[in-house]
Amino acid sequence: MLGVTGTRSPIATPLNPSASIVEIRNLNYGAGGRPIFSGLDIDIPRGRITAVMGPSGTGKTTLLRLITGQVAAESGSIVVAGEDLRSVRRADLYVLRRRMGMLFQNGALLTDLSVFENVAFPLREHTDLPERLIRQLVLTKLQAVGLRGAAELMPGELSGGMNRRVALARAIVMDPEILIYDEPFVGLDPISLGVILRLIRRLNDALGITSIVVSHDVQEISTVADVVFLLSGGKVVARGTPQQLHSYPSEIVRQFMGGLADGPVPFHYPAPDYFGELLARGEIP
Amino acid sequence: MEELWTSLIESLVGLGDVVRFLLRLVAESPRALLRFDLIAKQIYNSGALSLVIIMLSGLFVGMVLALQGFQLLQRFGSEDALGTAATIGLVKELGPVVTALLFAGRAGTALASELGLMRATDQLSAMEMMAVDPIRRVVVPRFLGGVIAMPLLAAIFSVIGIYGAQLVGVQIMGVDAGSFWSQMRASVGLSDINEGIVKSCIFGVTCSLIAVYEGYYATPTAEGVGTATTRTVVTSAVIILFLDYLITAAFLK
Amino acid sequence: MAKSRTLNLGTGTFVLLGFAALFFLTTQTTSRGISFASPPHYDLSAKFDNIGDLKVGAPVSMSGVEMGRVTKIDFDSKEYKAVVTMRLDARFNQIPTDSDATIYTQGLLGGKFIGLTAGGAETYLKDKDQIEFTQSAFVLENLIGQLLANFAKSSADSGKSKADAPAAAAPKSTEKTQ
Numbered sequence: 001m002l003g004v005t006g007t008r009s010p011i012a013t014p015l016n017p018s019a020s021i022v023e024i025r026n027l028n029y030g031a032g033g034r035p036i037f038s039g040l041d042i043d044i045p046r047g048r049i050t051a052v053m054g055p056s057g058t059g060k061t062t063l064l065r066l067i068t069g070q071v072a073a074e075s076g077s078i079v080v081a082g083e084d085l086r087s088v089r090r091a092d093l094y095v096l097r098r099r100m101g102m103l104f105q106n107g108a109l110l111t112d113l114s115v116f117e118n119v120a121f122p123l124r125e126h127t128d129l130p131e132r133l134i135r136q137l138v139l140t141k142l143q144a145v146g147l148r149g150a151a152e153l154m155p156g157e158l159s160g161g162m163n164r165r166v167a168l169a170r171a172i173v174m175d176p177e178i179l180i181y182d183e184p185f186v187g188l189d190p191i192s193l194g195v196i197l198r199l200i201r202r203l204n205d206a207l208g209i210t211s212i213v214v215s216h217d218v219q220e221i222s223t224v225a226d227v228v229f230l231l232s233g234g235k236v237v238a239r240g241t242p243q244q245l246h247s248y249p250s251e252i253v254r255q256f257m258g259g260l261a262d263g264p265v266p267f268h269y270p271a272p273d274y275f276g277e278l279l280a281r282g283e284i285p
Numbered sequence: 286m287e288e289l290w291t292s293l294i295e296s297l298v299g300l301g302d303v304v305r306f307l308l309r310l311v312a313e314s315p316r317a318l319l320r321f322d323l324i325a326k327q328i329y330n331s332g333a334l335s336l337v338i339i340m341l342s343g344l345f346v347g348m349v350l351a352l353q354g355f356q357l358l359q360r361f362g363s364e365d366a367l368g369t370a371a372t373i374g375l376v377k378e379l380g381p382v383v384t385a386l387l388f389a390g391r392a393g394t395a396l397a398s399e400l401g402l403m404r405a406t407d408q409l410s411a412m413e414m415m416a417v418d419p420i421r422r423v424v425v426p427r428f429l430g431g432v433i434a435m436p437l438l439a440a441i442f443s444v445i446g447i448y449g450a451q452l453v454g455v456q457i458m459g460v461d462a463g464s465f466w467s468q469m470r471a472s473v474g475l476s477d478i479n480e481g482i483v484k485s486c487i488f489g490v491t492c493s494l495i496a497v498y499e500g501y502y503a504t505p506t507a508e509g510v511g512t513a514t515t516r517t518v519v520t521s522a523v524i525i526l527f528l529d530y531l532i533t534a535a536f537l538k
Numbered sequence: 539m540a541k542s543r544t545l546n547l548g549t550g551t552f553v554l555l556g557f558a559a560l561f562f563l564t565t566q567t568t569s570r571g572i573s574f575a576s577p578p579h580y581d582l583s584a585k586f587d588n589i590g591d592l593k594v595g596a597p598v599s600m601s602g603v604e605m606g607r608v609t610k611i612d613f614d615s616k617e618y619k620a621v622v623t624m625r626l627d628a629r630f631n632q633i634p635t636d637s638d639a640t641i642y643t644q645g646l647l648g649g650k651f652i653g654l655t656a657g658g659a660e661t662y663l664k665d666k667d668q669i670e671f672t673q674s675a676f677v678l679e680n681l682i683g684q685l686l687a688n689f690a691k692s693s694a695d696s697g698k699s700k701a702d703a704p705a706a707a708a709p710k711s712t713e714k715t716q
Binding site for chain 2: 068070094095097098100102104105106109110111121122125167170
Binding site: 329376443444469 | 555
């Protein structure tokens with residue numbers, strides 16, 4: 001077992017538990033008969049940017065849904081900002097979610113509302129603020145992501161990168177304590193990538209929040225993350241700073257960080273013997 | 286044989302799901318009514334935008350009804366009863382049923398694909414994450430919009446149909462205008478109109494329910510949205526025709 | 539915003555059209571709906587031996603002019619007669635007290651209605667009065683029964699006068715059958 005919080009490993013640096021805003025203990029979760037997580041332990045430190053990485057299919061997005069309470073774990077505990085998700089009621093869960101902001105993979109803006117209305121949506125739904133104040137808040141957040149001038153456009157008129165930035169503005173409009181990014185770099189051109197990276201860092205520092213980034217873009221995330229968790233096979237296989245992970249003494253970590261085609265995660269999908277299969281088709285005269 | 290049994294069980298489970306979904310929608314309706322602007326917009330989408338197809342169809346159906354009815358009644362020398370025949374046929378059967386089928390095709394598919402798309406692009410999940418209940422904000426207004434729009438559309442269909450019947454019967458086939466209307470007034474009762482209204486209300490609930498259910502639970506892919514749309518039309522059509530029989534039989538007592 | 543204005547206009551128009559259609563259907567196509575305020579009226583009753591399939595709501599007319607409707611049908615268990623209550627428009631308040639009420643059939647096979655024929659009395663029927671003279675409905679089965687009875691009777695009469703002819707014919711026919 002590697003890199004699990006609490007084990008005496010020369011590389012892992014255990015943090016003070018009370019400084020963790022999300023504590024996951026011994027989490028088990030499966031879907032469709034397959035186990036996705038077994039005995040997962042993760043501590044997300046407060047006020048930092050934490051990256052969760054892993055090969056495709058390790059359930060990174062599922063982890064986010066577990067943290068936000070959209071799905072329930074089979075066993076184990078998840079404590080978010082002091083609330084135990086096993087015992088939380090639906091109404092309290094909704095209150096908790098207002099303290100979190102989430103950026104979805106494709107932005108997930110409401111297509112029938114304008115950019116302004118999209119960012120204003122949480123304010124209108126949850127607060128009774130006067131229109132004037134809503135307007136100021138929305139414009140401020142749009143300014144932070146650099147899209148104040150696009151306030152009157154519709155989501156369909158925006159590029160992918162701009163979509164995501166608007167979604168980011170929407171995610172921070174209620175001043176959350178935790179910001180969650182689900183694969184924010186997918187499909188972006190280098191410039192937009194740079195913009196998003198910069199925003200992640202600046203927002204985290206300027207607003208004093210905790211950021212959790214799920215991604216598999218090793219290069220990009222290494223530039224901004226403070227702590228990285230590498231998941232594989234339903235467990236944490238590595239934990240540490242990006243620099244520590246690059247020189248981690250583990251095959252799977254090295255395959256992932258180095259982008260190697262073959263290794264513990266095999267290139268070939270399991271198949272019967274190659275020559276056997278080629279020859280079996282032919283008729284022997 | 287075993288396949289039949291399993292598919293029967295599956296259908297019952299599905300039916301149970303749909304009924305529980307309906308109960309949830311009904312439970313959320315009072316609070317959704319507070320946001321009447323959302324419902325009004327959905328009444329526009331489901332009702333006002335369907336007006337053209339409903340009115341056109343109503344006109345043609347009424348005209349055909351008059352043509353066929355006239356031929357039939359002529360054999361018994363009762364052409365004067367055309368007004369009655371057309372009105373009863375439209376108000377009790379054709380109005381509710383044809384409107385419901387057209388509604389399923391136009392408004393139902395729009396609802397299903399809208400919700401399916403919102404599901405596929407994570408908009409519904411985003412709302413859940415923003416602590417907004419998507420059922421209350423997005424699904425119930427669409428459901429109520431359809432429920433309110435259907436009976437109104439059916440009534441408009443029947444009225445335009447009667448006009449079309451009158452157009453063919455009186456203007457073209459030569460039925461006496463006075464007899465057309467007076468016989469109708471004498472023979473058509475409020476109970477007939479009631480039956481038509483009850484039918485269109487029940488159909489409204491059915492079509493809207495099926496449409497929003499399929500859309501909300503669509504598989505979040507492009508394929509899934511397409512499947513949801515076709516299933517909406519097919520399921521709605523079958524259930525409407527089945528319910529039509531039940532309601533007509535029930536009223537016959 | 540202009541967009542929401544057209545939206546509201548569209549919705550409002552649609553809903554208005556819908557309710558107008560419902561209103562039209564309930565009032566213009568049925569016999570009940572046209573009167574908005576109930577005009578002044580008075581009630582009369584009449585007893586019949588047989589009302590046939592006269593229904594509540596059937597029209598009551600005199601000289602072909604509709605004056606009112608049947609409102610209630612009861613049974614008098616003392617006299618074993620049907621008691622029909624009808625409501626007439628108060629405009630038609632000069633019906634003589636010796637008028638009679640007959641149940642007719644609309645057209646050949648239509649529904650039943652009540653026709654009033656004026657008598658010659660100087661006084662007029664008032665609210666809650668009873669029409670004395672009535673004629674029951676025409677029942678088809680009775681007519682057929684009567685016709686058959688008449689036919690049987692007339693053939694029996696003619697049979698007596700020609701008693702010889704059938705007797706003379708009988709032996710011939712019996713020979714034929716052998």
